[in-house]
Amino acid sequence: xxxxxxxxxxxxxxxxxxxxxxxxxxxxxxxxxxxxxQYPGExxxxxxxxxxxxxxxxxxGFEATxxxxxxxxxxxxxSVQVSDSAVYFCALSDQGSGTNAGKSTFGxxxxxxxxx
Amino acid sequence: xxxxxxxxxxxxxxxxxxxxxxxxxxxxxxxxxxYQQALGQGPQFIFQYYREEENGRGNFPPRFSGLxxxxxxxxxxxxxxxxxxxxLYLCASSSQGSEGYTFGSGTxxxxx
Numbered sequence: 001x002x003x004x005x006x007x008x009x010x011x012x013x014x015x016x017x018x019x020x021x022x023x024x025x026x027x028x029x030x031x032x033x034x035x036x037x038q039y040p041g042e043x044x045x046x047x048x049x050x051x052x053x054x055x056x057x058x059x060x061g062f063e064a065t066x067x068x069x070x071x072x073x074x075x076x077x078x079s080v081q082v083s084d085s086a087v088y089f090c091a092l093s094d095q096g097s098g099t100n101a102g103k104s105t106f107g108x109x110x111x112x113x114x115x116x
Numbered sequence: 117x118x119x120x121x122x123x124x125x126x127x128x129x130x131x132x133x134x135x136x137x138x139x140x141x142x143x144x145x146x147x148x149x150x151y152q153q154a155l156g157q158g159p160q161f162i163f164q165y166y167r168e169e170e171n172g173r174g175n176f177p178p179r180f181s182g183l184x185x186x187x188x189x190x191x192x193x194x195x196x197x198x199x200x201x202x203x204l205y206l207c208a209s210s211s212q213g214s215e216g217y218t219f220g221s222g223t224x225x226x227x228x
Contacts, residue, residue, distance in 0.1 A: 032215045043219035088135030103172050
């Protein structure tokens with residue numbers, strides 16, 4: 001079945017540092033890939049997505065490139081801010097049929113803390 | 117546009133009881149999915165509803181059931197609650213064929 005493996009946290013950085021959170025996946029088809037962010041006490045928010053190989057998703061200074069050859073979708077940001085402190089989830093969606101229809105598979109999340 | 121709203125926000129139930137959680141989807145979205153998120157883990161897919169029918173299900177027992185209504189809102193019902201059912205239950209809406217969800221803030225269920 002499908003699976004997503006994320007870099008274990010927690011990750012602690014100083015403000016303006018470079019961020020990378022690694023994500024690799026296993027899927028039988030050609031999934032779409034996502035990064036979601038969860039702030040304390042809230043639900044998940046879609047941060048960015050990529051629907052095919054070599055696509056780059058970007059939003060709010062975050063970027064991730066869909067790498068089919070390495071089955072990866074690493075999240076990067078050049079200069080983090082204190083407000084970026086949150087839990088980040090990598091996910092894939094394989095719009096298959098049958099019981100897997102509509103299912104997204106999530107990693108276990110990586111907690112990022114940015115200190116002033 | 118309104119987002120996804122869930123109720124209640126918090127709930128405490130006793131083992132063996134039944135619970136109903138509610139979700140109103142984002143305006144314009146016709147598909148609702150439910151996820152269970154245990155502490156420190158990623159969300160696990162329970163099921164998805166489209167056009168008032170279940171069209172996808174994860175590895176959850178039949179005591180987890182749901183409904184979708186003509187206005188696309190949805191309910192998650194859990195019977196015979198177990199201690200391990202304690203988790204954050206997330207509702208997510210989307211448009212059929214689109215990519216990515218809009219999540220609600222969740223219902224925190226505690227089973228004692």
